[in-house]
Amino acid sequence: MPVNLxxxxxxxxxxxxxxxxxxxxxxxxxxxxxxxxxMQLAPGSRVAGVFTQNxxxxxxxxxxxxxxxxxxxxxxxxVNTGNANAGTGEEGMRRARETCRKVAELLDCxxxxxxxxxxxxxxxxxxxxxxxxxxxxxxxxxxxxNWLNAAQAIMTTDIVAKGVSRTxxxxxxxxxxxGIAKGSGMIHPNMATMLGYIATDAAVSQQAxxxxxxxxxxxxxxxxxxxxxxxxxxxxxxxxxxQADNAEIADEKSADYAALRDAVTExxxxxxxxxxxxxxxxxxxxxxxxxxxxxxxxxxxxGYAIAHSPLIKTAFFASDPNLGRILAAIGYAGVDSLxxxxxxxxxxxxxxxxxxxxxxxxxxxxxQRVMKEAEIxxxxxxxxxxxxxxxxxxxxxxxxxxxxxxYRT
Amino acid sequence: MPVNLxxxxxxxxxxxxxxxxxxxxxxxxxxxxxxxxxMQLAPGSRVAGVFTQNxxxxxxxxxxxxxxxxxxxxxxxxVNTGNANAGTGEEGMRRARETCRKVAELLDCxxxxxxxxxxxxxxxxxxxxxxxxxxxxxxxxxxxxNWLNAAQAIMTTDIVAKGVSRTxxxxxxxxxxxGIAKGSGMIHPNMATMLGYIATDAAVSQQAxxxxxxxxxxxxxxxxxxxxxxxxxxxxxxxxxxQADNAEIADEKSADYAALRDAVTExxxxxxxxxxxxxxxxxxxxxxxxxxxxxxxxxxxxGYAIAHSPLIKTAFFASDPNLGRILAAIGYAGVDSLxxxxxxxxxxxxxxxxxxxxxxxxxxxxxQRVMKEAEIxxxxxxxxxxxxxxxxxxxxxxxxxxxxxxYRT
Numbered sequence: 077m078p079v080n081l082x083x084x085x086x087x088x089x090x091x092x093x094x095x096x097x098x099x100x101x102x103x104x105x106x107x108x109x110x111x112x113x114x115m116q117l118a119p120g121s122r123v124a125g126v127f128t129q130n131x132x133x134x135x136x137x138x139x140x141x142x143x144x145x146x147x148x149x150x151x152x153x154x155v156n157t158g159n160a161n162a163g164t165g166e167e168g169m170r171r172a173r174e175t176c177r178k179v180a181e182l183l184d185c186x187x188x189x190x191x192x193x194x195x196x197x198x199x200x201x202x203x204x205x206x207x208x209x210x211x212x213x214x215x216x217x218x219x220x221x222n223w224l225n226a227a228q229a230i231m232t233t234d235i236v237a238k239g240v241s242r243t244x245x246x247x248x249x250x251x252x253x254x255g256i257a258k259g260s261g262m263i264h265p266n267m268a269t270m271l272g273y274i275a276t277d278a279a280v281s282q283q284a285x286x287x288x289x290x291x292x293x294x295x296x297x298x299x300x301x302x303x304x305x306x307x308x309x310x311x312x313x314x315x316x317x318x319q320a321d322n323a324e325i326a327d328e329k330s331a332d333y334a335a336l337r338d339a340v341t342e343x344x345x346x347x348x349x350x351x352x353x354x355x356x357x358x359x360x361x362x363x364x365x366x367x368x369x370x371x372x373x374x375x376x377x378x379g380y381a382i383a384h385s386p387l388i389k390t391a392f393f394a395s396d397p398n399l400g401r402i403l404a405a406i407g408y409a410g411v412d413s414l415x416x417x418x419x420x421x422x423x424x425x426x427x428x429x430x431x432x433x434x435x436x437x438x439x440x441x442x443x444q445r446v447m448k449e450a451e452i453x454x455x456x457x458x459x460x461x462x463x464x465x466x467x468x469x470x471x472x473x474x475x476x477x478x479x480x481x482x483y484r485t
Numbered sequence: 486m487p488v489n490l491x492x493x494x495x496x497x498x499x500x501x502x503x504x505x506x507x508x509x510x511x512x513x514x515x516x517x518x519x520x521x522x523x524m525q526l527a528p529g530s531r532v533a534g535v536f537t538q539n540x541x542x543x544x545x546x547x548x549x550x551x552x553x554x555x556x557x558x559x560x561x562x563x564v565n566t567g568n569a570n571a572g573t574g575e576e577g578m579r580r581a582r583e584t585c586r587k588v589a590e591l592l593d594c595x596x597x598x599x600x601x602x603x604x605x606x607x608x609x610x611x612x613x614x615x616x617x618x619x620x621x622x623x624x625x626x627x628x629x630x631n632w633l634n635a636a637q638a639i640m641t642t643d644i645v646a647k648g649v650s651r652t653x654x655x656x657x658x659x660x661x662x663x664g665i666a667k668g669s670g671m672i673h674p675n676m677a678t679m680l681g682y683i684a685t686d687a688a689v690s691q692q693a694x695x696x697x698x699x700x701x702x703x704x705x706x707x708x709x710x711x712x713x714x715x716x717x718x719x720x721x722x723x724x725x726x727x728q729a730d731n732a733e734i735a736d737e738k739s740a741d742y743a744a745l746r747d748a749v750t751e752x753x754x755x756x757x758x759x760x761x762x763x764x765x766x767x768x769x770x771x772x773x774x775x776x777x778x779x780x781x782x783x784x785x786x787x788g789y790a791i792a793h794s795p796l797i798k799t800a801f802f803a804s805d806p807n808l809g810r811i812l813a814a815i816g817y818a819g820v821d822s823l824x825x826x827x828x829x830x831x832x833x834x835x836x837x838x839x840x841x842x843x844x845x846x847x848x849x850x851x852x853q854r855v856m857k858e859a860e861i862x863x864x865x866x867x868x869x870x871x872x873x874x875x876x877x878x879x880x881x882x883x884x885x886x887x888x889x890x891x892y893r894t
Contacts, residue, residue, distance in 0.1 A: 129817065130813060130816040130817045131815075131816040131817075131820075131823045131825060132812045132813055132815060132816025132817075132823075132825050132841075133816070160809075162809065162812075162813075163809050163812045163813075163838065163841065163842050163843065164841075164842045164843075165826070165840050165841040165842030166840070166841070167842070168841075168842065197809070198809025198810070198812065198813065199808065199809035199812065199838070199842065199843045200843075307813065308809075308812075308813050308816060384793075386795060386881065386885070390885070390886050393886065399608065400569075400571065400572050400606070400607025400608035400717075401607070403541045403571075403572045403607065403608065403717075404539060404541055404571075404572075404607065404716065404717050406540075406541060407539040407540040407541025407542065407717060408538065408539045408540075408541075411540070414540045414541075416540060416541050417574070429572065429608065431574050431575070432541075432572065432573075432574040432575070432577075433572050433573045433574030433576070433577065433608065434572065434573075434608045434609075472795065472886060473886065474883070474886045474887055476795070476799070476886065477799050477802065477881060477882065477883045477885065477886050478883055
């Protein structure tokens with residue numbers, strides 16, 4: 077079960093002026109489930125995106141990058157679940173472009189103004205005919221107040237839908253920010269994609285929007301890991317429709333920029349954490365807070381070394397404070413010339429290790445008290461600088477393997 | 486259960502002239518089990534070692550490196566199981582040195598001529614008094630034909646003891662090579678150390694011996710992973726006692742060198758593979774053969790990306806050919822400018838993927854046939870060079886987590 081995570085209700089997700097969403101049950105992989113989404117954007121909307129670094133990236137990712145790079149005015153996004161259109165070669169590219177063409181026809185714009193996204197099974201042909209057949213339904217029910225349906229329509233094996241809204245007062249106007257995401261609930265071991273869509277009705281320059289998404293992703297989607305697998309399809313999209321009539325935010329040093337940036341970043345962070353809370357088999361939500369590094373990169377290295385250790389993850393599942401394993405992970409993280417005698421390790425509020433060994437004050441019972449909690453913070457103080465990084469992850473449970481092992485049996 | 490691995494019997498492990506082994510039940514962590522080993526080396530023996538890169542390395546590793554760097558004539562090794570003496574700070578260093586002093590007293594040599602090793606629980610004080618109390622027993626039963634007891638005495642949570650012997654005819658003399666190892670059977674999540682000791686009676690120069698261990702380790706212990714955790718205590722030691730009366734092997738281009746190097750490497754490889762076969766919860770032994778890379782390093786990166794993916798490892802446990810996951814791992818391995826269209830992926834003898842997608846000839850039934858086997862080879866052809874690397878690993882099973890989760894319950 078997801079860790080302290082509940083699906084949003086209709087009222088939780090506020091409409092964003094200039095964004096209309098329509099969904100369909102297109103039978104892409106399963107019958108009678110929402111699996112196709114069209115998100116139509118008002119003219120003048122600006123769009124920025126960040127995508128997976130995986131070199132085996134999926135066909136729709138390639139097409140998205142093309143259409144964004146060409147600085148086309150993006151008028152719609154189309155998302156299908158059930159099939160990732162990844163590892164599908166040239167034919168996959170053709171079908172991704174075909175999807176864009178069909179959406180453009182229905183919305184009377186150019187195929188280059190459409191961004192396609194797919195999530196689901198890898199290495200199977202995209203059922204383009206089902207998608208094409210489902211698109212008119214999506215267009216027929218385009219509505220602004222349709223975010224919850226959209227959040228449901230992009231789920232693969234997520235247990236709960238993920239969405240959050242925030243408002244901010246900017247330039248005398250009330251601004252809405254609403255985001256939805258789906259995670260890598262890898263109940264089928266070949267399904268794994270992180271998709272995030274955040275939209276605001278604020279008016280923002282393209283350059284400021286691009287700066288804003290980088291700021292947000294580095295503090296959200298780039299800080300999480302479930303099992304270290306980088307999907308072929310990961311994408312985060314930030315949309316600004318400009319319908320709020322605020323003076324366009326272009327100065328990245330302005331208070332308006334900072335206010336919107338922080339609200340967008342909070343939405344992104346909550347969505348990213350929701351993905352971890354809904355990680356496959358997750359029973360614990362862990363915050364790894366690495367402090368006192370020379371730079372952020374080395375703090376991240378250590379955070380990810382801890383987060384990716386199956387041994388540490390299973391120990392957390394077992395509520396077993398085998399904390400020497402964390403010291404070992406710090407040691408093999410690949411950070412040069414660490415002075416282990418300066419490192420302090422805290423589990424929650426408990427000092428576990430210092431001076432290269434167990435803290436004299438540490439007692440097993442204190443460690444176990446913290447390990448029993450569903451939300452656990454591990455703090456590492458490196459004592460060699462002022463840099464900091466946070467990584468969020470979940471434990472590795474019996475169910476993670478059980479679910480995978482039982483997949484076909 | 487270990488994958489196609491059986492404990493050696495007494496006859497399998499040949500004595501090596503110039504190496505005497507003695508063991509004791511010192512109650513270091515558990516009663517009535519062999520947990521202390523002394524390995525005495527004849528005068529003139531040469532010793533080379535490679536050690537963990539973990540910066541949180543254990544006290545005995547620090548002492549070993551000191552004693553080897555000082556070019557002392559090493560006269561004995563002492564190994565305890567049950568406690569790793571890692572994450573133990575200054576006191577740990579003191580106890581490692583004290584262990585050396587006591588062995589030196591008993592063998593009438595200098596403490597600097599002793600190499601200490603520890604494996605077991607991290608971050609707990611080394612029970613030095615038990616070790617000191619057990620050492621005389623070890624010395625009392627020093628024998629050349631005692632390798633099987635030694636292999637058993639260094640086990641932690643290994644299910645079976647690991648040892649292998651080979652002979653070679655070199656310079657007209659019969660040479661014996663015998664090795665023992667213990668693995669990271671991480672049934673207790675804070676136990677994990679790979680130790681390997683390989684001895685030959687051949688006469689080899691120090692420089693040639695150092696070259697030989699590097700060659701051997703890069704084709705054995707550096708090619709395996711169970712769960713990606715690099716222990717604080719890992720060590721491989723190569724001993725040449727020179728008792729075989731062969732002309733000293735010093736020329737690294739000589740046929741004698743090549744013959745001994747290859748025999749030593751085979752022993753190291755079999756020991757390393759035994760560690761994987763006995764990996765915690767292992768049900769499958771996987772050989773990852775990465776070919777056609779620009780250099781060995783990028784082949785290794787891809788091999789380890791596949792070997793460390795919990796998703797791939799669980800899919801192998803489930804005998805579930807979710808092979809898109811392997812493409813994804815290749816894509817995120819961190820190898821620049823991969824042309825995914827040139828990559829070929831084989832599962833056993835079955836071509837799975839080519840031209841950026843699933844091979845037209847691939848059939849699920851073929852993939853499943855291979856996946857059901859206990860020994861599986863995954864071959865990746867990168868098509869961009871002539872370099873190659875092999876990684877051996879095991880699957881991630883239900884038991885891996887179950888064992889860890891049940892540790893304290």
